[in-house]
Amino acid sequence: MNVALNRMFIDEEIKRAVIEVLESGWYVKGPKAGELEELFCNITGSEFAVSCSSGTSALMLAFASLGLGPGDEVLVPSHTFAASVNGFYHLGARPVFVDVDPETYTIDVEDMREKVTDRTRAILPVHLYGHPADMDPITEFARERNLKVVSDACQSHGALYRGKDVGAIGDIICYSFFPSKIITVAGEGGIITCRSGEHRDLMKALANHGRFEGERDVHRIPGYNMRLSEVLAAVGAVQLKHIGEWVERRREIARVYNEELDGLGDIVTPHEADWASHSYYLYVIRSTSRDALKEHLAMESISSGIHYPIPVHKMPYLEGDISLPVTERVVDEILSLPMHPLLEEEEQKLIIGSIRRFYKR
Numbered sequence: 001m002n003v004a005l006n007r008m009f010i011d012e013e014i015k016r017a018v019i020e021v022l023e024s025g026w027y028v029k030g031p032k033a034g035e036l037e038e039l040f041c042n043i044t045g046s047e048f049a050v051s052c053s054s055g056t057s058a059l060m061l062a063f064a065s066l067g068l069g070p071g072d073e074v075l076v077p078s079h080t081f082a083a084s085v086n087g088f089y090h091l092g093a094r095p096v097f098v099d100v101d102p103e104t105y106t107i108d109v110e111d112m113r114e115k116v117t118d119r120t121r122a123i124l125p126v127h128l129y130g131h132p133a134d135m136d137p138i139t140e141f142a143r144e145r146n147l148k149v150v151s152d153a154c155q156s157h158g159a160l161y162r163g164k165d166v167g168a169i170g171d172i173i174c175y176s177f178f179p180s181k182i183i184t185v186a187g188e189g190g191i192i193t194c195r196s197g198e199h200r201d202l203m204k205a206l207a208n209h210g211r212f213e214g215e216r217d218v219h220r221i222p223g224y225n226m227r228l229s230e231v232l233a234a235v236g237a238v239q240l241k242h243i244g245e246w247v248e249r250r251r252e253i254a255r256v257y258n259e260e261l262d263g264l265g266d267i268v269t270p271h272e273a274d275w276a277s278h279s280y281y282l283y284v285i286r287s288t289s290r291d292a293l294k295e296h297l298a299m300e301s302i303s304s305g306i307h308y309p310i311p312v313h314k315m316p317y318l319e320g321d322i323s324l325p326v327t328e329r330v331v332d333e334i335l336s337l338p339m340h341p342l343l344e345e346e347e348q349k350l351i352i353g354s355i356r357r358f359y360k361r
């Protein structure tokens with residue numbers, strides 16, 4: 001048996017929804033994107049939502065709507081997927097890399113405070129792996145310094161911070177529907193939530209060639225084409241209905257992993273802060289023998305992943321002379337184990353048994 005890292009959910013309802021859109025002949029700017037946006041607002045408790053073509057588009061639209069440009073700086077963790085940075089890099093704004101907290105792997109608030117300059121315009125906390133960043137001190141610091149908070153929630157559909165959905169915390173929150181994510185659209189897609197109607201209108205216009213609602217032929221601003229297609233929105237809307245049960249199942253799988261792996265060899269299991277409800281997009285352990293463990297699992301047909309082996313500040317297009325000790329340590333130790341709501345008990349037993357064998361050698 002091969003144990004996959006992830007598996008996508010497709011059922012008859014999704015197939016029917018796709019066929020319905022195909023037969024309607026309405027493929028873009030139709031009712032499905034609106035339905036998805038409304039559902040997303042209801043689920044996250046946010047006021048406005050804008051669907052778009054990917055998580056990267058979501059970040060680009062967010063930063064473009066804030067008017068970021070050359071000379072501006074964004075405080076961002078380096079321990080993330082490179083797209084977090086690319087969302088503002090193309091506008092000419094530059095990342096100022098912040099280390100991460102060694103337990104939650106999210107932005108280190110102390111380091112963030114030290115790295116602010118008079119060019120800083122925004123903070124980009126990443127709710128990595130499904131664990132929220134510590135938003136209260138971040139929001140408070142942003143208020144003091146008049147900075148915007150754009151959260152990267154691409155990995156954290158359904159995560160809660162102090163009981164509140166992360167989609168309702170911050171100025172603009174960006175999500176991805178990439179096929180591996182907690183909610184997907186069977187293709188590329190994304191969505192943005194925000195609390196300002198003005199931002200919503202601007203991001204919607206930017207995603208639609210610079211045209212504001214009701215103005216078909218007037219391009220007020222130079223926009224992009226970053227809309228979500230109707231077929232994909234229809235898939236996302238069906239998937240979203242399952243978010244509660246899926247996040248619960250992910251949490252249950254994490255509970256079993258924690259119980260079975262805690263104290264085994266030098267494994268460090270994921271931490272969940274007492275103010276957080278982790279949505280476990282990824283279940284990431286740490287081990288100083290990560291590479292050997294990964295190889296051992298592969299020999300037993302069990303997939304695992306490294307998210308991510310090279311921190312963004314070390315990427316060839318960004319490499320500068322900075323040191324981020326926690327980030328640089330954890331990237332050599334992290335290992336993502338299979339985690340998705342379709343993971344069967346038998347599969348999880350196989351994974352745990354295999355890890356046990358590795359440490360008994």
Ligand SMILES: Cc1ncc(COP(=O)(O)O)c(C=O)c1O
Pocket residue numbers: 054055056057080081083084126152154155175176177178188189190
């Ligand atoms: C943390 C993070 N940010 C941004 C993105 C970009 O999303 P997308 O691949 O939908 O463009 C992803 C996912 O791929 C991600 O995991």
